[in-house]
Amino acid sequence: xxxxxxxxxxxxxxxxxxxxxxxxxxxxxxxxxxxxxxxxxxxxxxxxxxxxxxxxxxxxxxxxxxxxxxxxxxxxxxxxxxxxxxxxxxxxxxxxxxxxxxxxxxxxxxxxxxxxxx
Numbered sequence: 001x002x003x004x005x006x007x008x009x010x011x012x013x014x015x016x017x018x019x020x021x022x023x024x025x026x027x028x029x030x031x032x033x034x035x036x037x038x039x040x041x042x043x044x045x046x047x048x049x050x051x052x053x054x055x056x057x058x059x060x061x062x063x064x065x066x067x068x069x070x071x072x073x074x075x076x077x078x079x080x081x082x083x084x085x086x087x088x089x090x091x092x093x094x095x096x097x098x099x100x101x102x103x104x105x106x107x108x109x110x111x112x113x114x115x116x117x118x
Contacts, residue, residue: 018110034107037083042066043076047085047099056089056096 018031038044049065050057063073077097080086084103089096 031110034083034085034110037079037085040076040079042068042072043080046073046076046080050086050097050099053098056087056098058094058096060094062097 023031038047045066046062049062059070059074059077062077063070066073068076074095077086077088077095081088081097085100085107087098087100089098
């Protein structure tokens with residue numbers, strides 16, 4: 001199961017809106033990490049599959065739908081978990097993945113534009 005600390009330390013937990021005035025270098029780097037995690041079409045497809053799944057999905061089920069090897073799918077999943085976009089739950093020898101919904105809610109604000117005050 002994912003630790004709460006891991007979620008709070010992930011890039012998706014603290015992305016600043018792109019329209020934020022005076023974005024810091026750290027905010028820019030953190031936001032870029034999230035975009036980098038989504039910068040691969042296979043990762044976007046994985047997020048799409050998980051977003052439409054009724055519950056956590058086993059890595060073996062994702063492999064079948066992706067036409068990629070299990071190690072390749074696991075690599076992509078690790079990147080998405082590290083970015084804070086997915087949650088990973090260990091059940092015996094199998095890992096199950098799901099969308100980290102709170103992280104995606106925060107990311108929904110990334111394109112919020114703030115008006116500059118003069």
